[in-house]
Amino acid sequence: MTIQVDSVSKSFDGKPVLTDFCMEISDGNSYLLTGPSGSGKTTLLRILLGLEKADFGNIRLLGDYKYSSIHAGTVFQEDRLCEAFSAVENVAMVSRKLSARIAREALEKLLPADALDKPVRELSGGMRRRVAIVRALSVPSDVLLFDEPFTGLDAANRKKAIACILEEKGSTPLVITGHSAEDLSFCHPVDVRKGVPLQMR
Amino acid sequence: MKSTPLKKALIILFWLGVWQLVSLLVHNNVMLVGPVETAESLVRLVRAADFWASVWYTFWRIGLGFASAACLGIVLAFFSAAHPILREFLSPFFAALKSVPVASFVILLLVWFGSKNLAFFTAFLVVLPILYGNTLEGLLAADRKLLEMADVFRIPFSAKLHYILLPGLSPFWRSAFSLALGMSWKAGVAAEVIGQPLHSVGNRLYQSKIYLETADLLAWTVVIILISYLVEKLFQKFLTCLPGGKTAKEERSGREEGGERA
Numbered sequence: 001m002t003i004q005v006d007s008v009s010k011s012f013d014g015k016p017v018l019t020d021f022c023m024e025i026s027d028g029n030s031y032l033l034t035g036p037s038g039s040g041k042t043t044l045l046r047i048l049l050g051l052e053k054a055d056f057g058n059i060r061l062l063g064d065y066k067y068s069s070i071h072a073g074t075v076f077q078e079d080r081l082c083e084a085f086s087a088v089e090n091v092a093m094v095s096r097k098l099s100a101r102i103a104r105e106a107l108e109k110l111l112p113a114d115a116l117d118k119p120v121r122e123l124s125g126g127m128r129r130r131v132a133i134v135r136a137l138s139v140p141s142d143v144l145l146f147d148e149p150f151t152g153l154d155a156a157n158r159k160k161a162i163a164c165i166l167e168e169k170g171s172t173p174l175v176i177t178g179h180s181a182e183d184l185s186f187c188h189p190v191d192v193r194k195g196v197p198l199q200m201r
Numbered sequence: 202m203k204s205t206p207l208k209k210a211l212i213i214l215f216w217l218g219v220w221q222l223v224s225l226l227v228h229n230n231v232m233l234v235g236p237v238e239t240a241e242s243l244v245r246l247v248r249a250a251d252f253w254a255s256v257w258y259t260f261w262r263i264g265l266g267f268a269s270a271a272c273l274g275i276v277l278a279f280f281s282a283a284h285p286i287l288r289e290f291l292s293p294f295f296a297a298l299k300s301v302p303v304a305s306f307v308i309l310l311l312v313w314f315g316s317k318n319l320a321f322f323t324a325f326l327v328v329l330p331i332l333y334g335n336t337l338e339g340l341l342a343a344d345r346k347l348l349e350m351a352d353v354f355r356i357p358f359s360a361k362l363h364y365i366l367l368p369g370l371s372p373f374w375r376s377a378f379s380l381a382l383g384m385s386w387k388a389g390v391a392a393e394v395i396g397q398p399l400h401s402v403g404n405r406l407y408q409s410k411i412y413l414e415t416a417d418l419l420a421w422t423v424v425i426i427l428i429s430y431l432v433e434k435l436f437q438k439f440l441t442c443l444p445g446g447k448t449a450k451e452e453r454s455g456r457e458e459g460g461e462r463a
Contacts, residue, residue: 049353051349051352051353071355072353074350074353074354076346076350078346080346080347080349080350082347082364082365082368083368084368084444085364085444089364090364093356093360093363093364094354094356094360095354095356096357096360135354139354
């Protein structure tokens with residue numbers, strides 16, 4: 001299964017953010033979207049999620065997609081956690097199939113056990129980020145879209161998080177935005193200002 | 202500053218003393234009676250056979266009016282939050298309902314439905330705009346980013362309600378329910394005083410006035426205050442059980458954090 005981003009352009013208030021951007025997101029591959037802030041990385045992810053409409057161009061889903069919009073395990077640029085609830089509840093809430101026990105097991109890989117039952121508003125920035133990562137990995141998805149997932153994580157936790165993502169994702173394609181390519185050598189680098197020309201099929 | 206029970210009791214005792222003193226100075230049982238006579242009168246009332254009948258008559262009419270208005274108001278608010286057209290369509294209706302003086306629509310209701318269930322309709326009309334307005338405001342103030350997250354993760358509505366909407370609503374409901382409870386009792390009993398349905402609390406209040414039984418009047422007032430206080434406490438307990446329904450202070454600090462990141 002493949003997601004084709006075909007010549008997508010988007011501008012806000014006349015200011016172009018994405019121009020003629022092309023890339024292909026296919027199974028088994030990981031991509032690191034790079035570019036200075038404001039260059040349209042988040043906008044591209046939002047267009048992929050269907051939260052934003054491209055001014056020009058198409059998102060094409062090639063292959064056996066059941067729905068018109070993609071199922072994406074998403075880490076937003078902000079944490080977007082439900083503040084009054086615990087880490088376990090925040091992960092378990094996203095799908096009926098997730099029990100608290102499964103959520104707890106998934107969280108324990110990245111977080112200390114005593115942080116799991118406190119309201120997330122009491123956790124540090126880095127811990128909250130990791131809760132968001134676990135939540136994104138916990139839903140069945142066609143693609144993983146992680147917007148700056150490692151903000152606030154130190155080098156050791158960043159390594160752990162990357163290992164966990166690789167272990168959980170299987171062949172699901174992964175798109176990460178970020179500034180540093182450290183430990184992300186398994187990703188194809190994609191400059192959001194240039195894109196990757198689509199190949200003829 | 203935390204007020205200890207002892208301090209509280211002393212303060213209340215002081216004001217009861219002031220009340221007693223003023224009544225002694227006035228020295229006229231029609232103008233004002235003191236707390237002692239009021240208490241005596243209250244005991245006499247409670248022992249009388251028709252006391253509970255009157256309380257029950259008014260209580261369940263106001264209660265039912267309150268409950269049905271709260272349900273309808275909340276359901277309407279959910280639909281209005283989802284459909285701006287409905288919101289605009291309903292807004293003149295609720296604006297009118299809020300601004301019409303209670304006394305005017307009590308008389309209208311009296312003409313339309315008679316006096317028997319006057320307290321029900323009055324409580325209903327007083328409570329409906331309060332619960333509708335506050336619920337709608339709470340829903341519209343819900344965190345857009347969390348709702349977007351819920352859509353992306355395709356979170357079922359029940360979970361969205363439990364984890365995102367109800368925590369946002371609880372501070373709005375806290376003030377709405379306490380306001381609506383107080384208003385429904387005051388307006389409901391006032392309506393009964395105007396409409397005079399037999400065996401109602403309003404009717405008994407009015408009789409105290411006719412017979413110049415000021416002690417009875419104050420005793421009934423104490424009864425009304427007590428009931429509405431108890432019901433309000435009960436509701437506060439219920440609201441604290443809602444998800445994210447901790448104290449208002451905790452709730453506020455939680456929302457401020459959310460606001461900073463937005």
